[in-house]
Amino acid sequence: MNVMRVAQVSAPGEKFEIVERELPEPGPGHVRVAVEAAGICRSDAGFVAGAFPGTPFPLVTGHEVAGRVDALGEGVTGWRVGDRVEVGWFGGHCGHCVPCRQGDFIDCADLRVPGWAYQGGFAEAMVAPVTALARVPDALSATEAAPLGCAGATTYNALRHGGAHPGDLVAVLGVGGLGHLGVQYANRFGYETVAIARGRDKEPLARQLGAHHYIDSTADDVAEALQRLGGARIVLGTAASSDAMSAAVGGLRPRGRLVVLGATPEPLRISPHSLIMGSRSVHGHPSGTAQDVAETMAFSALTGVRPMVETLPLDQVNDAYQRMLSGAAASAWSSPSADGERAPGSQRTHRPRPRTIGGDLRRLRPRVRLLPPIRGTTPCRRTAPSGPGPGRDRSARRMRPRRHRPIRGTRRA
Numbered sequence: 001m002n003v004m005r006v007a008q009v010s011a012p013g014e015k016f017e018i019v020e021r022e023l024p025e026p027g028p029g030h031v032r033v034a035v036e037a038a039g040i041c042r043s044d045a046g047f048v049a050g051a052f053p054g055t056p057f058p059l060v061t062g063h064e065v066a067g068r069v070d071a072l073g074e075g076v077t078g079w080r081v082g083d084r085v086e087v088g089w090f091g092g093h094c095g096h097c098v099p100c101r102q103g104d105f106i107d108c109a110d111l112r113v114p115g116w117a118y119q120g121g122f123a124e125a126m127v128a129p130v131t132a133l134a135r136v137p138d139a140l141s142a143t144e145a146a147p148l149g150c151a152g153a154t155t156y157n158a159l160r161h162g163g164a165h166p167g168d169l170v171a172v173l174g175v176g177g178l179g180h181l182g183v184q185y186a187n188r189f190g191y192e193t194v195a196i197a198r199g200r201d202k203e204p205l206a207r208q209l210g211a212h213h214y215i216d217s218t219a220d221d222v223a224e225a226l227q228r229l230g231g232a233r234i235v236l237g238t239a240a241s242s243d244a245m246s247a248a249v250g251g252l253r254p255r256g257r258l259v260v261l262g263a264t265p266e267p268l269r270i271s272p273h274s275l276i277m278g279s280r281s282v283h284g285h286p287s288g289t290a291q292d293v294a295e296t297m298a299f300s301a302l303t304g305v306r307p308m309v310e311t312l313p314l315d316q317v318n319d320a321y322q323r324m325l326s327g328a329a330a331s332a333w334s335s336p337s338a339d340g341e342r343a344p345g346s347q348r349t350h351r352p353r354p355r356t357i358g359g360d361l362r363r364l365r366p367r368v369r370l371l372p373p374i375r376g377t378t379p380c381r382r383t384a385p386s387g388p389g390p391g392r393d394r395s396a397r398r399m400r401p402r403r404h405r406p407i408r409g410t411r412r413a
């Protein structure tokens with residue numbers, strides 16, 4: 001029997017455990033992907049907690065997956081074994097519902113999210129429909145490509161469909177997992193880019209990523225600060241804070257738009273007056289289809305936009321997950337905070353509230369990539385979970401933070 005290792009959660013709220021499963025064979029219209037890297041998204045916390053309706057347990061989550069086509073199912077054309085592919089939040093669509101019949105696949109009533117609708121990427125291999133595949137450009141490593149399937153496509157798509165033109169003032173609220181990509185895209189799109197975050201700690205990072213202006217939301221009135229700059233054409237709300245997003249609406253210029261990415265169950269508090277006077281709008285935005293993911297990666301390869309990642313091997317999945325949840329050591333890792341991370345359910349009409357996973361969700365959290373070990377390394381049938389204890393010596397970790405590539409301006413030399 002051919003086997004693979006997966007990181008599974010056997011029941012809601014449990015730790016990950018590494019187990020062996022039979023290597024799945026792809027059915028018609030599907031391929032098997034040998035996973036090279038998988039990102040951990042804040043949405044994964046919702047899946048692990050069982051907060052999404054119908055989450056299957058034992059669960060193998062993961063919807064930011066980069067790898068290579070490993071086997072082809074019947075009838076697959078256009079893909080070959082060895083092709084580098086990405087599978088993001090968009091893991092396939094039904095083809096029958098009204099949005100699908102209208103060509104609006106990301107709003108499919110039965111959107112198939114990897115790690116929810118079927119086994120996700122916290123594994124050495126997964127099977128996905130060809131409609132979920134995006135080709136990875138040569139310029140991107142697997143760890144660079146992986147988060148672009150969710151965090152990247154979401155911010156890239158939201159900005160490119162946001163209605164701003166080069167030179168327009170565009171603000172990115174939150175400099176976290178989504179926001180640190182949003183700032184880079186806004187800069188590359190030629191927008192006068194404003195980063196908004198709590199405190200001044202993130203200002204150097206935001207400016208390094210391409211922000212022309214920085215607003216400390218704890219020290220300044222965000223709306224007034226944006227108006228002093230002329231008013232924003234777009235506020236990209238990556239921070240999962242309704243208060244922060246609501247407070248930014250007053251900073252929109254006439255016909256400006258708040259694009260809501262930070263999913264939170266708390267209601268926005270926006271005065272109808274502030275929308276009516278100035279024809280301002282509030283707009284929700286989901287992620288993007290596999291073609292959007294492909295275009296996100298192609299643009300990123302072309303313009304030097306890269307996610308900031310840390311990598312750990314698959315058998316340290318509990319460590320990686322805890323690092324995503326709790327940013328205890330994040331300041332040492334040059335990682336963005338997760339106040340730009342989306343909470344779960346942002347693709348669904350009904351957005352389930354994630355249960356509390358632990359830790360202060362506003363604290364720094366790095367985005368972490370899981371790397372399945374290279375085949376042929378010591379087999380591990382079942383690895384005891386190794387969550388970080390309070391007194392654990394973090395210097396003993398094998399993790400190495402990935403150095404962020406310096407941004408060299410909007411053009412490559």
Ligand SMILES: [Zn+2]
Nearest residue numbers: 041043150151
């Ligand atoms: Zn995600």
Ligand SMILES: [Zn+2]
Nearest residue numbers: 094097100108
């Ligand atoms: Zn559909």
